[in-house]
Amino acid sequence: MMTFRRTMLIGLVILLGLPLPALAQLCVQDDASQQVCLKQPARRIIALSPGATELLFAAGAGEQLAAAVSFSDYPPAAQKLPRVGSYQRLDLEAIVALKPDLIVAWRSGNPMGDVARLQDMGFPVYISEPRQFEDVSATLERFGVLAGTELVAQGAANGFRAGIAALRERYADAAPVTVFYQVWDDPLMTVNDSHLISEAIRICGGVNVFGGLGALAPRISREAVLEKNPQAIVAGGMGEDNPAWLTPWKAFPSLLAVQKGNLFFVAPSTLQRPTPQMLAGTRTLCRHLESARARH
Known part of the structure; x- marks a missing residue:
């Protein structure tokens, strides 16, 4: 849905002869209320928690993952990814060497000093910290935007929302x-x-x-x-x-x-x-x- 709307918007801008720079970036707000913007869909993503790895795969971005941390074991394809330390002890040298175009950090799990150093080096960092079930769906949607996999991500988000809503209704009383x-x-x-x-x-x-x-x-x-x-x-x-x-x-x-x-x-x-x-x-x-x- 988001890809279709974006394509239509670009077409409209071209038709009207308007400049394209405003559309050149893909922007979302992360869980630290920071704007994370990319000039094009991410192709080399590093996930700094097992949960982030799993969310990226669910959002359709598994093939764009360049590395993950230890215990990133789901789905099975995640086990084949290169490791850049653990979520508590990041291997900054290995992360930098992989030249990621997006890093997904875990706010309450990663050493935030190390995460800040990566940001200072100019790497785009999305800080993730879902606290409610709706945050899980919203994160899938945002990852879909950043990875250019909106259709897959939207389907996963909607399926999760529907399943949780059914449980709420079933056990409400x-x-x-x-x-x-x-x-x-x-x-x-x-x-x-x-x-x-x-x-x-x-x-x-x-x-x-x-x-x-x-x-x-x-x-x-x-x-x-x-x-x-x-x-x-x-x-x-x-x-x-x-x-x-x-x-x-x-x-x-x-x-x-x-x-x-x-x-x-x-x-x-x-x-x-x-x-x-x-x-x-x-x-x-x-x-x-x-x-x-x-x-x-």
């Missing part, structure tokens, strides 16, 4: 279930209500027992979990099929979640990265919380 979501094991960590995972919990009729904490991903103690006594415990685990983090909670039979058998696993790639896979992860989470309601 669901009885609330108190939930502890375990995002990490050692140290024990969760998420607050500003985190995207908490939006998934709310859509499914859940109530995040640590939602009011100030940090986005706060550290907590097992004693704090025992005090909150959630009806359900949901963990992401260390792998796609490894619910081992749930086992230690069975040592606390006083927990409602343990008593009712409400210890649930959701594959981390489907709920802990801000990508379209969160639709599948949210569906899984909703099914788990529906099981918890049935056992109430």
Whole structure:
């Protein structure tokens, strides 16, 4: 849709004999409220987080990716990309050597000092930080503009919106279930209500027992979990099929979640990265919380 409109606009400008420079740039606003402009669609993109890599592939820009960071493992084609360090320890020399025409950074994950250095060197940097499901769709659309893949990106964005809307409607009147979501094991960590995972919990009729904490991903103690006594415990685990983090909670039979058998696993790639896979992860989470309601 956006490509068609742009083509029509260029045609109109030529027909009217107007100058073209105003159309020479592709501009979007990133999640740091910065304007990111390119003179032409990006052809050498570097993604500085696994989530950004996945979003770029979903937006149809996979073939334009020149490199990514470690743990960028989805889709499978992402595993073949050259690595430029990890999201926490960027290899600036390798990034510069690849001469990217677009870098996608992760605001709360990358060392922002390094990101600023890349900007100072003149590299276009899009800073990404989706905090709501609508942000995921909007990011897909923006990447489509910057990569010249608007049609694919728009389709992915619309599909994600429709799927999330269907879940909202289905569970709008669901009885609330108190939930502890375990995002990490050692140290024990969760998420607050500003985190995207908490939006998934709310859509499914859940109530995040640590939602009011100030940090986005706060550290907590097992004693704090025992005090909150959630009806359900949901963990992401260390792998796609490894619910081992749930086992230690069975040592606390006083927990409602343990008593009712409400210890649930959701594959981390489907709920802990801000990508379209969160639709599948949210569906899984909703099914788990529906099981918890049935056992109430």
